[in-house]
Amino acid sequence: MPELPEVETVMRGLQARLEGRTIARARLHRPDLRWPFPAGLVARLTGARVAGFRRRAKYILMRLDGGDSVLFHLGMSGRMLIGPAGANDIPLHEHLTLETGDGWRVGFVDPRRFGCVDLLPTAQEATHRLLAGLGPEPLDADFTPALLSAALAARRTPIKAALLDQGTVAGLGNIYVCEALFRAGISPLRLAQTVAGARAARLVPAIRATLAEAIAAGGSSLRDYVQPDGELGYFQHDWKVYGRAGTACERCPGPPGCAGVERIVQAGRSTFYCRRTQR
DNA sequence: CAAGAATCCTGTCAGC
DNA sequence: TGCTGACAGGATTCTT
Numbered sequence: 001m002p003e004l005p006e007v008e009t010v011m012r013g014l015q016a017r018l019e020g021r022t023i024a025r026a027r028l029h030r031p032d033l034r035w036p037f038p039a040g041l042v043a044r045l046t047g048a049r050v051a052g053f054r055r056r057a058k059y060i061l062m063r064l065d066g067g068d069s070v071l072f073h074l075g076m077s078g079r080m081l082i083g084p085a086g087a088n089d090i091p092l093h094e095h096l097t098l099e100t101g102d103g104w105r106v107g108f109v110d111p112r113r114f115g116c117v118d119l120l121p122t123a124q125e126a127t128h129r130l131l132a133g134l135g136p137e138p139l140d141a142d143f144t145p146a147l148l149s150a151a152l153a154a155r156r157t158p159i160k161a162a163l164l165d166q167g168t169v170a171g172l173g174n175i176y177v178c179e180a181l182f183r184a185g186i187s188p189l190r191l192a193q194t195v196a197g198a199r200a201a202r203l204v205p206a207i208r209a210t211l212a213e214a215i216a217a218g219g220s221s222l223r224d225y226v227q228p229d230g231e232l233g234y235f236q237h238d239w240k241v242y243g244r245a246g247t248a249c250e251r252c253p254g255p256p257g258c259a260g261v262e263r264i265v266q267a268g269r270s271t272f273y274c275r276r277t278q279r
Numbered sequence: 280c281a282a283g284a285a286t287c288c289t290g291t292c293a294g295c
Numbered sequence: 296t297g298c299t300g301a302c303a304g305g306a307t308t309c310t311t
Contacts, residue, residue, distance in 0.1 A: 034305095
């Protein structure tokens with residue numbers, strides 16, 4: 001589920017609870033998620049002070065005093081739950097539990113186990129195997145129409161697939177790609193290399209605005225990014241096309257001119273779009 | 280090489 | 296109410 005805005009919001013929630021605190025206790029409840037947990041993870045976490053956080057694409061990096069970073073990826077179903085420390089029972093599918101010196105508990109829950117956790121020297125974040133190949137951050141100033149069209153110039157795949165490729169631009173997933181293409185008025189079926197010039201000039205701000213609005217919604221709807229049940233980061237969204245097949249497209253007058261939002265399948269994944277306004 | 284398919288895993292929901 | 300099959304927001308790895 002989590003794409004860039006959700007990951008950003010989860011990270012801010014972790015920041016509020018963990019930054020500057022000491023991890024008094026760390027527990028693993030199984031040996032692996034997508035890959036084995038790194039050797040020495042629990043030992044390194046225990047007693048460590050959390051120096052800060054950053055996000056890169058859909059990865060959360062928790063920096064520890066002493067120069068190591070813990071990398072988290074939430075996969076499809078990963079969640080962070082917080083609550084008071086002390087309870088010894090482990091919620092279903094909670095695989096890693098942290099407890100802070102000031103009495104908070106953070107649990108990493110991931111039923112499908114597509115997520116991952118790694119431990120690396122902070123100085124090597126940029127060259128880590130999972131981070132090295134990532135494209136530009138879409139909210140950074142260097143993500144420009146010129147940069148995007150250069151990245152797309154040789155791509156003979158639909159723009160939908162090219163934007164899902166984390167090497168083109170980092171952090172978009174199926175939902176935000178659909179939403180950004182709708183906002184930009186670009187068909188998901190369009191060949192990636194033809195997204196240049198005016199189309200690239202529309203797409204970059206569309207991606208930025210779609211993500212920024214979602215992050216803002218997360219920040220305003222949750223106090224300290226925590227839901228009442230202790231879940232970090234998730235919030236209600238108002239999609240324009242995602243999951244809305246068969247409903248009216250808000251930009252169109254309706255039938256017979258427009259069939260409304262349609263669902264198609266591209267590379268095995270659902271795409272939602274309006275064929276009248278997205279060209 | 281690039282692009283599409285298969286794959287990991289569990290939960291949920293629609294339909295019978 | 297159970298059962299079955301389709302599907303889910305990711306990203307690597309395998310095939311073509």
